[in-house]
Amino acid sequence: MKGIVFCEFLDMVDTAISPDMTEKIIEQCDLPSGGVYTTVGTYDHDEIITLVAALSKETGAPVAELVKTFGLHLFGRFVALYPQFFEGVENVFDFLDTVDAKIHVDVRKLYPEAQLPSICCERVGEDRLELLYESGRAMGDLAEGLIESAITHFDENISMSREDISSGSVQRVRFVLEKSSA
Ligand code: HEM
Incomplete structure (x- = not known):
């Protein structure tokens, strides 16, 4: 790491x-x-x-709570350290689309030895995004903190739920983000 x-x-x-x-x-x-x-x-x-x-x-x-709290903290540090990944990105759904397609790709270019998760986003209608986290390092709690902090950063009214669908040694977590009309 x-x-x-x-x-x-x-x-x-x-x-x-x-x-x-x-x-x-x-x-x-x-x-x-x-x-x-x-x-x-x-x-x-x-x-x-x-x-x-x-x-x-x-x-x-609990460990899970500490890892999630670290994710909340780490996102703020990413915003400060890597502002280029946030330029021109206006909402959290668009931002999350860039994590696997751009951000982690750039991280791997810089550090070929980086161990990165797969973050796969699917839009289900205008107001719903389903994000599948997959990794052999089981840091779903870190992902949860990062995503929650991203929602706060873009200041949107979005609720998030989480479902663990792991099998074997790979952790799979499905996060469902829904924009609320309020
Ligand atoms: C909400 C958005 C993001 C999510 C959900 C996310 C998720 C994760 C997770 C869970 C890990 C731990 C490794 C694993 O689970 O396999 C990780 C690693 C990492 N991510 Fe992201 N990430 C996000 C945004 C970013 C951003 C904005 C950057 C900025 C450059 C970044 C850079 C990294 C780096 C450097 C690592 C460490 C790789 C290593 O240790 O080898 N991520 N990411």
């Missing part, structure tokens, strides 16, 4: 809880990297799982 994800995760813990907590969880985890990350480096995906599990143990918050 790219170092940017680790750096942003540890920054979130620093700011939302405390730098002491960040140090504490890194110390508890026997990480191959030693908990030292650079944004452009690549690290074992298991390290983020180990760090989130340690944070869950320390705070008592």
Whole structure:
């Protein structure tokens, strides 16, 4: 997994809880990297799982909730770090269409070793978008946080529901986004 994800995760813990907590969880985890990350480096995906599990143990918050909260935070960082992906995009449905078709394609061009999910969007009428998340890394909770934060970013009145349709080692989550007429 790219170092940017680790750096942003540890920054979130620093700011939302405390730098002491960040140090504490890194110390508890026997990480191959030693908990030292650079944004452009690549690290074992298991390290983020180990760090989130340690944070869950320390705070008592469930892992799924922490991963989703991280997704909410990470989206804001993406907006700040990669404004080019948001230029000229006016609504969340159009934005979500670009994730698989453009954003993650560009990420892979920059970092061929990136491990990216499949994000497949289907419009069902004008007011409904169905998004299928598929990945061997089971980060559906991260996807949920990212999508929820995207809805907030575009300031639209959209409700979201989630259904887990996983089979075997691949996590599949269907998110249904519906514009409300109100
Ligand atoms: C709402 C929109 C987005 C969704 C739902 C999404 C979903 C995800 C998820 C769930 C992962 C974790 C890996 C996995 O599950 O297999 C991921 C990885 C990643 N995404 Fe996205 N993403 C979104 C937007 C973006 C944007 C705007 C960027 C900006 C450049 C971006 C860049 C990345 C990067 C760098 C990784 C890490 C790849 C790696 O660690 O090897 N994503 N994405």
